[in-house]
Amino acid sequence: MxxxxxxxxxDSRRGARPVVTGAASVLLSMGMGMGMALPAGTAHAVGTGTRTAADTAPRIDLKVLVVDDGGPSVEAIRSTLDAAGTPYTRVDLTDPARQKIDDAFLADTVDGRARAKYQGIVLPDDNPFGGSSAEMAALAGYEKRFGIRQVDAYTYARPAVGLNVPADSGYAGTLDGKTAQVTPAGATGSFGYLRKNVPFEDNDPNVNESYGYISTPLAQQPDGASYTTLLDAPIPGGTGRGSLIGQYNHDGRSELVVTFVANQYQAQYRLVSRGIVEWLTQGVHLGASRNxxxxxxxxxxxxxxxxxxxxxxxxxxxxxxxxxxxxxxxxxxxxxxxxxxxxxxxxxxxxxxxxxxxxxxxxxxxxxxxxxxxxxxxxxxxxxxxxxxxxxxxxxxxxxxxxxxxxxxxxxxxxxxxxxxxxxxxxxxxxxxxxxxxxxxxxxxxxxxxxxxxxxxxxxxxxxxxxxxxxxxxxxxxxxxxxxxxxxxxxxxxxxxxxxxxxxxxxxxxYNAGTAQEETDEYNWLYTKKSDGGSGTCENSKVTTCLPKPLDVKTGFGTYITPLETRIALGxxxxxxxxxxxxxxxxxxxxxxxxxxxxxxxxxxxxxxxxxxxxxxxRMRDIGTELSKRAAWNAALAAGKVTAYRIGNAVTVTAPAGVQTLATLPDGTLQGGTAFGAAYAGSRWAWAAPAAGQGTLDFTLPAGSTPVLHKHGGAAAPVQAPAAALPVPRGVSHPVPYGPAATARR
Structure with a gap:
């Protein structure tokens, strides 16, 4: 036939839970919609009693705060959280009526226990609020008090983030076609899932598709501060290497300093996205990601x-x-x-x-x-x-x-x-x-x-x-x-x-090609202009573009079509x-x-x-099941029907009946006394459901996985001056297609 x-x-081508025990256990139904800006809820205590030293540990809700300026770097992180099923609250800096960030927005007290409402903070840069900002001061104090980490999605290399300015010993400019590398410190930390290289895309030589600052850490950091490079690259025109992603510890706070801009579709971002989220959440979060x-x-x-x-x-x-x-x-x-x-x-x-x-x-x-x-x-x-x-x-x-x-x-x-x-x-x-x-x-x-x-x-x-x-x-x-x-x-x-x-x-x-020449001939027909011998359909199409010239039918499949289709599929x-x-x-x-x-x-x-x-x-059925579970999980998050928090090394999750919980936790985590989940990328992940007759899930984290906390009160955490507005090339704000048959990046 x-x-x-x-x-x-x-069809053959592109058209383009056991209940927490203890006198202070609390189950709070809080807004956990993905990408929804939700008001802070009011906590209701359940029971009181005599506390032990362990009972003084704060409750940290498993939700991220994303402060969004509308730029591609924050959007990229949001897309990663969305795809993984990791809940977050979004504060839109472009909205005049937005929620203001203050102490009450960030934390409160539940049954006498301090509660941190967000387990991590994503900012567009190291300070997007302006000079003498009360909002930035509130964030800095919150991070110091609860051991919460901050990601600077795209910031300028400068002493305020532990780096020399690029003009002194680094580089500022396009990174198209360059290759960064995970450092030994990155490999032993949150980026250990990468082999080493992180290549930057260069799909169109006529369009700048990236921009960044490659800079060296300060030789003399402020007292108590340190900068650890996690992803670096050679400094053009020099002999050394400089940071593109690094961890800056200072004043009781920890920032992930990212000094390049990327959009959600670019390979360089997708390669490091897992590490950014794992670093931010300290390896404990709802949602999961696999390749x-x-x-x-x-x-x-x-x-x-x-x-x-x-x-x-x-x-x-x-x-x-x-x-x-x-x-x-x-x-x-x-x-x-x-x-x-x-x-x-x-x-x-x-x-x-x-x-x-x-x-x-x-x-x-x-x-x-x-x-x-x-x-x-x-x-x-x-x-x-x-x-x-x-x-x-x-x-x-x-x-x-x-x-x-x-x-x-x-x-x-x-x-x-x-x-x-x-x-x-x-x-x-x-x-x-x-x-x-x-x-x-x-x-x-x-x-x-x-x-x-x-x-x-x-x-x-x-x-x-x-x-x-x-x-x-x-x-x-x-x-x-x-x-x-x-x-x-x-x-x-x-x-x-x-x-x-x-x-x-x-x-x-x-489907109708059995040889490379047949494939290339048809490709030329579809994606070249009439004046170049093609069908010309690409000239008036909204979903394709035209090749600048026909491919060589003898070599085009290997030199152009195969690499292009590889990039699309790998994406x-x-x-x-x-x-x-x-x-x-x-x-x-x-x-x-x-x-x-x-x-x-x-x-x-x-x-x-x-x-x-x-x-x-x-197999097909398992893919369908995965998609179906994700849909149910995301719907529960969007409806605010999921509660999740950690107290010390204990994690508690409550979700609607019939909805399985998706979580990523450190290796060594226990669920009901047995090892949790399956190993992947240095962590454990699983879809989990409560035991029969139970309404919540309990996990026990391994020793050493609790954030470092600082006593409340004392000197406020210092706040650096605002970062300058940074270049965003058109090739980042408007994703560059891989090729004529892939105008829509996915």
């Missing part, structure tokens, strides 16, 4: 029509004349390709998910005199090396009935003008016939996962503005819980009948994004060009991350 495309091939990479290979057992380099279209598609010819046969994997897939998957420790269409094997036998299908034989023998997903029997379009007499196609209508839909019976046949075929061939498949051909049945703009109403009921009857969708159309998970979607990233390795991996990527079986046939991109992603990743931070590879 040839897999025909009727949607313009949009995910899963790859679905669609159309297994089927064949895919081949791009014609002369016609500049794909014979067999509705928008291309003719059918495949012996000179341009359809693309289908061989038994040797299947053997290679097994070897590759095992050697790269990346199981592939095969979405299969059984009719392709049936047609192969019919076309070869009833002889067995070697591809089926090989993959059945090696089936445990892969994961298998029902992709429907014939890859039929399951949305509206298509009128393909016009280009682009449109939904057929009846005499009354109503949309005609593919019937529920036909949808059911596609699902169940594929299951029955797999069972006959001895192929083990999980029936709760489904990917329809071209994600059909789901709404597909502009032609089909709603789901096929027959789809949801069939999914219910068929026991389908997870259905694949396309992130370029619908990036968020949603319900379809009883099933939840699993959005998938299309990789720009085209998703670094974004705590579990959504899978997908390509097609044709890309694992002939020249096997799909592996080139996958190998680059894995190789680049291995060069950036330490062994304690492996790529997380999940």
């Amino acid at each position: 040839r897999t025909r495309r009727t949607v313009g091939k949009t 995910y990479f899963a790859v679905h290979v669609d159309d297994m057992f089927a064949s895919d029509d081949r791009w014609d380099t002369k016609l500049k279209c794909t014979p067999g598609d509705v928008d291309c004349p003719g059918n495949p010819t012996p000179e341009h046969p359809a693309l289908r994997m061989t038994a040797a390709d299947a053997q290679y897939a097994k070897q590759w998957s095992q050697s790269h420790h990346l199981p592939l998910d095969f979405a299969f269409n059984g009719v392709g094997s049936v047609e192969y036998r019919s076309e070869h005199g009833g002889l067995p299908d070697p591809l089926l034989q090989q993959l059945t023998a090696d089936q445990k090396s892969f994961r298998w997903i029902n992709h429907t029997y014939t890859h039929a379009f399951l949305g509206c009935v298509q009128n393909t007499t016009v280009v682009p196609w449109k939904c057929a209508t009846d005499a009354a003008g109503k949309t005609q839909w593919v019937s529920g019976r036909n949808i059911s046949d596609e699902i169940n016939t594929n299951r029955a075929w797999a069972a006959r061939e001895g192929l083990a498949v999980d029936n709760d996962e489904l990917i329809t051909g071209e994600h059909s049945g789901l709404k597909m703009l502009p032609q089909q503005t709603q789901d096929n109403p027959e789809l949801g009921p069939v999914l219910a009857k068929s026991g389908v819980a997870w259905i694949g969708s396309d992130t370029s159309r619908e990036p968020q998970q949603r319900l379809v009948g009883p099933a939840l979607t699993v959005p998938r990233y299309p990789m720009n390795v085209f 998703h991996v670094l974004a705590n994004d579990p959504r899978p990527h997908f390509m097609h079986q044709s890309n694992l046939s002939e020249e096997r060009i799909g592996y080139k991109v996958l190998e680059n992603v894995l190789s680049d990743y291995a060069g950036l991350f330490a062994d304690n931070t492996p790529v997380v590879n999940l």
